[in-house]
Amino acid sequence: MARRLLSGNEALAYGAWAAGLKVAAAYPGTPSTEVLETLARFPEVRAEWSTNEKVAYEVAYGAALGGVRSLVAMKHVGLNVAADPFFSSAYAGVNAGFVVIVADDPGMHSSQNEQDSRRHAKAARVPVLEPSDPAEAYLFVQRAFEISERFDLPVMVRMTTRVSHGKGVVEPGKRREVPPREYRKDMQKYVMVPANARVRHRILEEEKLPALRRFSDTLDLHRLEPGDPEKLAFVTSGVAYHYVREVFPDHAVLKLGLSWPLPERLLEEFFGTYPRVMVVEEGDPVIEEELKALGYSVEGKNRLPRYGELDPSVLRARILGSELPHPEPRKAVSRPPALCPGCPYTGVFWSLSLLKKPVMGDIGCYTLGALPPFQAMDTTIDMGASIPMAFGMEKAGRQAVAVIGDSTFFHSGVAGLIDLVYNGGHSTVIILENDTTGMTGHQGHPGTGKTLQNGGRRVDIEQLVRAIGVEHVQVVDPHDLKATKRAISEAIRHEGPSVVIARRPCVLIPEGRELYQEEPVRWIDPEACVGARCHSCLRVGCPAISVDKETGKPYIVDFLCVGCGVCEQTCPYDAIHPVD
Amino acid sequence: MMPSIPLTNVIVAGVGGQGILTAAEVLARVALEAGLEVKKSEVKGLSQRGGSVVSFVRFGPRVYSPVIEKGTAQLLVAFERAEALRWVHFLKPEDNAVVLNDLTVVPLPATLGLDTYPQDVEETLRQVAGRLLVVNAPAVANRLGNPLVANTVVLGAASTLLPFPEDLWQRVLTDLFRRKYLEVNLQAFAEGRRLAHTSS
Numbered sequence: 001m002a003r004r005l006l007s008g009n010e011a012l013a014y015g016a017w018a019a020g021l022k023v024a025a026a027y028p029g030t031p032s033t034e035v036l037e038t039l040a041r042f043p044e045v046r047a048e049w050s051t052n053e054k055v056a057y058e059v060a061y062g063a064a065l066g067g068v069r070s071l072v073a074m075k076h077v078g079l080n081v082a083a084d085p086f087f088s089s090a091y092a093g094v095n096a097g098f099v100v101i102v103a104d105d106p107g108m109h110s111s112q113n114e115q116d117s118r119r120h121a122k123a124a125r126v127p128v129l130e131p132s133d134p135a136e137a138y139l140f141v142q143r144a145f146e147i148s149e150r151f152d153l154p155v156m157v158r159m160t161t162r163v164s165h166g167k168g169v170v171e172p173g174k175r176r177e178v179p180p181r182e183y184r185k186d187m188q189k190y191v192m193v194p195a196n197a198r199v200r201h202r203i204l205e206e207e208k209l210p211a212l213r214r215f216s217d218t219l220d221l222h223r224l225e226p227g228d229p230e231k232l233a234f235v236t237s238g239v240a241y242h243y244v245r246e247v248f249p250d251h252a253v254l255k256l257g258l259s260w261p262l263p264e265r266l267l268e269e270f271f272g273t274y275p276r277v278m279v280v281e282e283g284d285p286v287i288e289e290e291l292k293a294l295g296y297s298v299e300g301k302n303r304l305p306r307y308g309e310l311d312p313s314v315l316r317a318r319i320l321g322s323e324l325p326h327p328e329p330r331k332a333v334s335r336p337p338a339l340c341p342g343c344p345y346t347g348v349f350w351s352l353s354l355l356k357k358p359v360m361g362d363i364g365c366y367t368l369g370a371l372p373p374f375q376a377m378d379t380t381i382d383m384g385a386s387i388p389m390a391f392g393m394e395k396a397g398r399q400a401v402a403v404i405g406d407s408t409f410f411h412s413g414v415a416g417l418i419d420l421v422y423n424g425g426h427s428t429v430i431i432l433e434n435d436t437t438g439m440t441g442h443q444g445h446p447g448t449g450k451t452l453q454n455g456g457r458r459v460d461i462e463q464l465v466r467a468i469g470v471e472h473v474q475v476v477d478p479h480d481l482k483a484t485k486r487a488i489s490e491a492i493r494h495e496g497p498s499v500v501i502a503r504r505p506c507v508l509i510p511e512g513r514e515l516y517q518e519e520p521v522r523w524i525d526p527e528a529c530v531g532a533r534c535h536s537c538l539r540v541g542c543p544a545i546s547v548d549k550e551t552g553k554p555y556i557v558d559f560l561c562v563g564c565g566v567c568e569q570t571c572p573y574d575a576i577h578p579v580d
Numbered sequence: 581m582m583p584s585i586p587l588t589n590v591i592v593a594g595v596g597g598q599g600i601l602t603a604a605e606v607l608a609r610v611a612l613e614a615g616l617e618v619k620k621s622e623v624k625g626l627s628q629r630g631g632s633v634v635s636f637v638r639f640g641p642r643v644y645s646p647v648i649e650k651g652t653a654q655l656l657v658a659f660e661r662a663e664a665l666r667w668v669h670f671l672k673p674e675d676n677a678v679v680l681n682d683l684t685v686v687p688l689p690a691t692l693g694l695d696t697y698p699q700d701v702e703e704t705l706r707q708v709a710g711r712l713l714v715v716n717a718p719a720v721a722n723r724l725g726n727p728l729v730a731n732t733v734v735l736g737a738a739s740t741l742l743p744f745p746e747d748l749w750q751r752v753l754t755d756l757f758r759r760k761y762l763e764v765n766l767q768a769f770a771e772g773r774r775l776a777h778t779s780s
Contacts, residue, residue, distance in 0.1 A: 005605075005612045005620070109623040133619070133646070166646035167608060167620040242644040312649040325673050326651030327708045332666035334695045335687040337596065337631035372692055538692060543630045546686045547693075557685075559718075559727060 006170045008163040011134035012101060013038035014170065015141035016071055019097070020178030021045055023063035025056035027411060028440035029075030030110040031164040032103035036073055037443075040452045044175065049443055049452045052383070052411040053078035057085045057100070061154075064098035065190065067181035069145050073101040076117050077382065081412070086154070087124045091200035092190050093152035096181045097145030100126070103159040106282050107309030110439075112363065112380065114307065116283035121156045121260060125204055127212055128156045128260045129221065130238040134168040140257065143221060151208050151215070158259070160282050161309070162239045209261065217265045221257025224270060228252070232319075233274030235267075235287060235298070239310075240280045246312040247320070262290050271296055278303065278319070282310050339368050341544040342516060342562035344434050344504035347478035348403070350540050350570075351485035352376035357401050357492065358393060362386040362413070364405035365438040373541045377403065384412025390427040391420045399492065402429045406461060407437035407445040414464070420497050421469045428491040428498045432478075433461055434506040442509055465499045472498035479504055481569045507562060519563030520578040522556050528575035529553045537567040537576065585616060585743050587640030589648045591667050594659025595685050596633045599731030602756075603657070604635035606735060609752045610744050611639035621646035630687070632663060656709075657738045659717075659731065660685050661701040668708050678709040679738045679776075681730065682716040713737055713776055720771045729761075729768035736772020746773065 006014065012035050016024070024047045026036040040047040050056035053074040060072035074082060079102050086100065102120075105111040121128040129144055131137040137159070144155040188196050216222075227233060233252035234244045237259045244253055254270045256262070259281075271277060279288040279300035288300035303318050304310070317323055339346055349369040352359055353376040361367055361377035362385060370377035378400075379389060386402035393400035404413045409431050420427055437443040444450030449458030465473055472494045476487045484502065491498035505512035524537070532552035537545055544560035545567060547553070556567075558579070568576040592604040601622055608620040622635035636648040653671050658664030659681045671678070680702070689695040698704075705712050717733035732753075739749050750766060757765050 003612060005608055005618060161623065162621055162646050165622060167618070168643075168646070169612060169617055239646065242646065245644040246649070311647045312645050316649070324649060324651035326669045327671055327673060329669040330665045330704055331698060332632075332662045333687060333697050334689045335595065335630075335632045335662070336689070338688050340630065372689070372694060541688065543688055545691065547691050554691075560685075 003169050003171055005167050006134050006138075006172070007034060007165055007167045008131065008134045008137040008159055009034035009103075009165070010038045011137040011170045012141045012157065012159070014172040015138040016099065016145075017042045017045060018173055018175050019142040019145045020069050020176050021071060022068035023060055023070035024073070025050045025059040026073040027051070027053050027056055027078060028437050028443045029078050030440055031105055031161045032073050032075045032078070032101065032159070033440045033443070034164070035101055036452060047452050049445065051446060053082040054085060057082040061085060061089050061094070061098060064094045064096050065183065067096050067183050069097045069178055071099040071101060074103070075111065076102055076104040076115050077111060077113065078102070079117055079120050081383065083120065086120065086126070088192050089154050090124045090126050091197055091204055092192060093200075094148055094154060095183065096178070097148040098154045099141060099144045099148060100154050100156045101141070101159065102156055103161070103164045104283060105161050107161065109161055112382065114283070116286060117156065117158050118260060118286040119284060121158070122286065125209060126154050126156050127151070127258060128158050129257060130158050130259045131163060132238050132241045132255070133163060133166065134170050137163065138170050138172060140221060151212055153208060158238070160239055166239070213261045213264060216258050216261050216263040219258055219263065222263055222266060223255045223257070224266070225253045225255070229274055233270070233277050234280055235270070235277055235291065236280045237287060238282050240282045243310055243312050243315050244280050247315045256287065259287055260290070262287070262294070264294065267291070267294070267296070280304065280310070280315065336371060337368060338371070338543045339365065339541060340507055341542050341560050342507035342512070342564040344478050344502065344506065344512075345369065345432055346540045346542065346566055347481050347484045348430060348432065348502050349374035349376040350481060351488050352401065352403070353539065354485065355488060355492070358398060360386040360389040360393065360400050360402045362402075362404040362408050364408055366403060366405055366432055369403070373539050383408055384416055387413055387416030387420060387427070387429055390429070391416070391423070391425045394425055394427050400427065401488070401492065402427060404429065404431055405438070406431060406433045406435070406447045409461065410446045410459070414468075417465065417470070417499075418468055425497055426495060428488070428494075428500065430488065430500045430502060431461060431465070433501050433503040435511060436506045436509050438506050438508070442506070462501055465501070470497050470499045472496060473501065474499075475501045475503055477504055478502035479564060479566055481566065507564070516562045516564060519565070520580070521558045521561035521563050522565065522568060522576050523558075523579050524553070524555050525575045525577060526551065526553050528573050530573055534572065536570045536572060540566050540570055542567055585614070585640060587638065587643065588655070589653045590637045590655045590657065590742075591648060591653045591670055592635045592637065592657045593663045593667050594633055594681070595663060596630050598633070598659045599728065600633045600635055600659055603731045603735045604637050606749070606752055606756060607742070608637050608639070609756065610748055611637070613748055613752060614744055616640060617643045619643045619646040632666060634667065655679070655738065655741055657734060659683065659734060662698050664705060665698055665701055668705070671708060675710055677711040677713070677741050678705050679713045679715060679734060679741070680705060681718070681734045682714055683718055711741070713741075713779060715772065715775050717772070720775070721768060724764055724767055724771070726764050729764055732765045732768035733772040733775070736769035737776040739769070740773055740776040
């Protein structure tokens with residue numbers, strides 16, 4: 001087979017496909033998105049972007065009960081959304097193999113928290129496999145389907161950012177077709193009314209898990225690499241294994257492939273040979289706590305950080321108290337991500353920064369509206385939180401505005417808006433309709449009608465909002481600054497629930513790029529510009545505008561400017577013009 | 581198979597949108613085609629939107645960590661001045677090289693007066709780098725009629741410091757780029773190599 005350079009997420013897709021996967025579903029979320037994007041290319045797989053992770057879970061789980069191998073993929077916080085079916089499906093079990101891929105984001109490169117999904121898995125009694133690199137991701141996901149079918153359980157494959165997005169050498173093989181399993185109606189197994197659920201829970205605890213524990217001991221995905229018994233030995237999993245190997249090449253290592261439930265006999269053997277053991281794991285002390293519960297004395301998070309990402313430097317510093325010689329670090333410059341030049345949202349945040357109401361924010365590129373110069377976002381907690389939290393603020397006697405993206409609105413904003421209308425709220429909701437799921441790399445959502453594989457149907461946000469019962473609905477072009485500010489002000493003054501739909505395509509998708517194809521870039525006439533005593537154009541937060549250090553006058557960096565013309569509208573001195 | 585190539589750590593750094601991930605991908609594929617073990621690690625998602633972007637590429641007979649440790653990078657390829665500075669402490673103290681694209685992109689916090697853009701970046705790099713190669717890639721790319729191939733110019737210059745033959749690079753570029761953009765990228769790559777050779 002040919003050697004290929006694949007990311008962990010791509011390797012999962014190839015592995016699942018090779019294992020005869022037929023159905024896959026996900027809501028995009030960094031660092032998990034590429035699993036489904038890769039699967040969508042295989043004609044044997046029916047892959048979809050679902051409206052949210054709970055829906056994705058249920059679609060894939062339904063397919064597994066229907067008799068075909070299926071998987072669902074999500075980021076760690078997505079598992080919170082899907083937690084309801086996750087827990088109960090462990091009682092009911094599966095029919096054909098069902099794999100739950102969850103990508104954690106230690107270090108929070110692109111997330112709002114760094115929760116450890118293995119905690120969820122342990123709580124739900126779902127076994128967890130932890131690949132350490134793309135080659136293992138390819139192998140482990142295939143084994144996950146076998147384990148799922150053997151024990152009639154969902155199986156989690158826990159990824160972390162470095163495993164998901166890191167690339168490595170994989171030799172993908174051929175697909176093995178797995179004949180569909182028969183579906184049999186079985187109410188005792190699948191109808192989780194209390195009488196049935198009690199039985200299923202007992203079977204899970206008393207039959208499946210003990211069998212799974214014995215199986216863990218025989219599993220060839222664990223690896224014991226011997227070393228000097230006088231030296232500190234390591235129990236590790238996932239990418240942390242590679243960091244251990246990097247810094248401690250000749251120490252003994254027990255690398256756990258299945259990190260819950262633990263292989264108890266193998267551990268006995270390991271601890272019998274190596275008396276001094278440290279656990280190195282990315283995230284929470286999940287393995288460490290299990291080992292302590294089994295009565296072993298180990299080191300771990302007493303030495304290693306409980307937050308952030310591990311890497312070889314961290315291990316070297318925390319365990320050896322040393323670092324490799326290196327040049328002295330220099331101060332660069334803070335370069336946070338920013339809304340793109342031509343981003344449709346600049347007009348909304350420009351308006352909000354002037355209106356000075358509390359803004360309940362949400363999850364997406366537009367969370368960047370919280371950064372200077374706008375600082376037009378007071379909260380960002382979780383997907384869909386903006387609308388209910390604005391309603392809560394209203395109940396506390398403060399008028400707030402909710403800001404939510406179109407994809408997020410479909411994900412979990414709709415229920416909040418229905419709640420607002422139903423309970424007689426008056427809050428204002430701004431829905432940013434840019435026709436894509438921007439931050440995760442431009443996936444479709446119901447408002448676009450573009451599905452992951454074949455065409456679907458479009459769900460119209462404006463019609464939906466009106467059907468929910470919002471009477472004050474305005475649609476504005478957010479690049480028209482005056483109109484946007486006026487529409488938001490009107491909506492705030494309106495008695496009763498109000499929605500402003502800020503509609504303009506993302507500048508990074510073809511529909512958005514087309515808008516500016518013929519547009520000349522802008523320039524600032526230094527004769528007309530008054531410089532530092534104005535700086536109005538800087539308030540649109542465009543990365544294409546820079547300031548001359550000598551004169552204090554802004555200028556436009558031509559290779560960054562897309563020609564959207566938003567800055568032009570802010571200039572009181574008429575100094576900004578299209579380049580001829 | 582190439583003659584034995586020791587474990588090599590390369591950092592490719594710049595600003596989101598500059599084609600850093602593509603350049604790193606080409607390098608990693610070249611190492612793969614040379615029969616080596618390769619690991620590559622980068623962070624996507626929120627960091628793309630004009631923020632700092634970095635990709636670690638490691639290749640050799642055996643590679644464990646996908647992340648490069650401070651003090652171990654033999655080569656730093658920086659697509660922007662301040663981004664070069666951000667990673668200098670990852671360089672090996674000796675036997676290292678830096679390729680710097682002759683470009684300054686001032687980020688929003690500096691524009692708004694909340695932070696300052698570093699001065700004398702080349703001077704600092706000269707003190708740290710065993711070898712410093714400054715490449716005016718934007719000018720070359722503009723001359724070739726496509727500003728987007730600046731990353732390939734930088735890559736071409738960097739390729740002269742790596743242990744792979746030119747035809748292997750060309751083969752990977754040919755595999756990776758769509759026909760429409762292939763010719764200009766091959767030209768950009770050749771120009772980058774030429775610049776490196778003439779400046780040394």
